[in-house]
Amino acid sequence: MLIMGDTMDDIKFRLPKRKDGQKTFDRIIDTAKKLFSKKGYQATSINEIIEKSRIATGTFYLYFDDKFALYSYVLSMYRKAIRKAISEGIHDATSRHEKERLGLRAFLKFAWNDPLAYRIIWESMFADKELFREYYEAFSKDYVRQLQHAVDDKEVRDDIDLETLSYVLMGISNFVGLQVLFRETLTEKDLDHITDEVMKILKDGMFK
Amino acid sequence: MLIMGDTMDDIKFRLPKRKDGQKTFDRIIDTAKKLFSKKGYQATSINEIIEKSRIATGTFYLYFDDKFALYSYVLSMYRKAIRKAISEGIHDATSRHEKERLGLRAFLKFAWNDPLAYRIIWESMFADKELFREYYEAFSKDYVRQLQHAVDDKEVRDDIDLETLSYVLMGISNFVGLQVLFRETLTEKDLDHITDEVMKILKDGMFK
Numbered sequence: 001m002l003i004m005g006d007t008m009d010d011i012k013f014r015l016p017k018r019k020d021g022q023k024t025f026d027r028i029i030d031t032a033k034k035l036f037s038k039k040g041y042q043a044t045s046i047n048e049i050i051e052k053s054r055i056a057t058g059t060f061y062l063y064f065d066d067k068f069a070l071y072s073y074v075l076s077m078y079r080k081a082i083r084k085a086i087s088e089g090i091h092d093a094t095s096r097h098e099k100e101r102l103g104l105r106a107f108l109k110f111a112w113n114d115p116l117a118y119r120i121i122w123e124s125m126f127a128d129k130e131l132f133r134e135y136y137e138a139f140s141k142d143y144v145r146q147l148q149h150a151v152d153d154k155e156v157r158d159d160i161d162l163e164t165l166s167y168v169l170m171g172i173s174n175f176v177g178l179q180v181l182f183r184e185t186l187t188e189k190d191l192d193h194i195t196d197e198v199m200k201i202l203k204d205g206m207f208k
Numbered sequence: 209m210l211i212m213g214d215t216m217d218d219i220k221f222r223l224p225k226r227k228d229g230q231k232t233f234d235r236i237i238d239t240a241k242k243l244f245s246k247k248g249y250q251a252t253s254i255n256e257i258i259e260k261s262r263i264a265t266g267t268f269y270l271y272f273d274d275k276f277a278l279y280s281y282v283l284s285m286y287r288k289a290i291r292k293a294i295s296e297g298i299h300d301a302t303s304r305h306e307k308e309r310l311g312l313r314a315f316l317k318f319a320w321n322d323p324l325a326y327r328i329i330w331e332s333m334f335a336d337k338e339l340f341r342e343y344y345e346a347f348s349k350d351y352v353r354q355l356q357h358a359v360d361d362k363e364v365r366d367d368i369d370l371e372t373l374s375y376v377l378m379g380i381s382n383f384v385g386l387q388v389l390f391r392e393t394l395t396e397k398d399l400d401h402i403t404d405e406v407m408k409i410l411k412d413g414m415f416k
Contacts, residue, residue, distance in 0.1 A: 039250050039334070040248045040249070040250045040251065040331075040334040041248070042247050042248045042250065042251030043248065043250030043251040096415070097415060100414075118333075119333055119334070122330050122333060123248075123333075123334065125326075125327055125330060125331075126247070126248040126327070126331070133390050136383075136386060136390070137390060140387075154416050155415065155416055156414055156415055156416060157408075157412075157414060157415065157416055158416075159408070160405055160408055160409060160414065161401075161402075161405045163387065164384060164387065164402055164405040164406060165405070165409065165414060167380075167383045167384045167386065167387040168380050168383065168384060168406060168409055168414075169414075170383050171379035171380045171381070171382055171383025171384065171386075172375075172376050172379045172380065173379070174379055174382075174383065175344075175375045175376070175378050175379025175382065175383075176372060176375045176376060176379065178344060178375065178379075179348075179371065179372065179375040182341050182344070182345060193369075194369075194372055197368055197369045197372040197373070198372060198376060200365075200367070200368055201368060201373065201376055201410075201413070202409075202413050202414050202415070203413045203414075203415055204365075204412065204413045205409070205410050205411045205412045205413045206308075206364055206365060206368065206373060206376075206377075206410050206411075207304070207305060207363065207364060207365065207410070207411055208362050208363055208364060208365055208366075
């Protein structure tokens with residue numbers, strides 16, 4: 001639910017308890033995604049979110065203490081959704097190589113299907129510098145843990161700094177994700193092709 | 209001066225002709241960098257830029273048609289500065305491998321010295337989607353051109369899609385740049401170390 005354990009106490013939101021509350025809650029989230037991704041965090045006002053969600057002012061505060069609480073919640077939703085997409089994608093993988101390949105493919109597909117995700121995550125740089133930093137540092141730490149297992153299993157080289165490797169891998173997915181987003185069309189075959197090209201580089205490097 | 213040739217006609221600014229005008233112009237740019245990187249494009253108003261730059265309203269319009277013109281100008285400055293830093297960095301390189309290594313090192317150093325650059329470039333996603341896309345697509349095209357030379361010279365593999373490789377390389381610099389920005393301190397030795405780790409991956413891949 002939350003962006004990370006450490007900041008759990010800082011995020012002030014309350015989930016709805018009833019079905020009609022859930023509908024209102026979902027509408028607020030939907031409006032927030034649209035406005036945050038279109039105008040950015042700073043330029044979006046709570047009043048605008050309230051108005052576009054067609055709710056009473058008091059209703060907003062039933063669920064969220066403030067705009068930052070709402071933004072943090074939306075960011076945590078994306079974090080969960082991205083992790084879920086990747087973990088489902090790599091479900092059948094039997095090697096680290098397969099995990100990287102299927103994980104990248106799942107991430108690219110997620111980006112293609114939900115382009116707002118990029119804007120909202122990158123926007124966290126403006127919403128709160130620490131939130132942005134924590135988002136990527138937490139992702140990096142998880143990655144390092146997994147890569148360490150792969151080093152122990154002799155699947156990944158043992159002579160590379162894994163923190164740097166984790167940022168290399170995050171950078172590749174995020175920017176190849178941009179390459180995908182910049183396209184007009186994308187087929188499953190294109191996704192396979194782009195993923196294969198990246199894996200060639202990760203396997204044997206770029207040089208002759 | 210401009211972000212790219214194609215959009216030259218769209219960007220509406222006028223450079224100062226006299227020395228005192230240059231001072232005022234520089235103050236506007238300086239204020240703009242601070243406000244755009246702190247609050248983002250959308251939440252920054254022209255009035256605020258005028259007020260913080262301590263100029264008359266009419267003075268702003270001497271140089272820029274509107275906020276977008278100012279933002280585009282600042283972005284083009286960063287683009288020029290980044291390219292200059294990289295091209296100076298790789299000046300003595302004699303192979304593509306050296307160019308990648310020195311170029312990455314120069315980029316990381318630039319990011320460390322001018323962290324606002326990141327925020328302003330990434331912010332272009334909110335200022336104008338097309339500007340953001342053009343920024344990275346132009347960078348990618350230039351990269352592909354250089355990589356093609358290296359393929360022709362048999363320095364880079366001839367079996368990888370170069371557009372994908374260009375996004376891989378941009379992603380690596382940008383995210384290893386984040387890794388660097390998240391640090392409290394950074395020495396020249398740290399820079400060398402991080403660059404070397406990345407080059408190991410680009411040379412032989414990440415797997416055992």
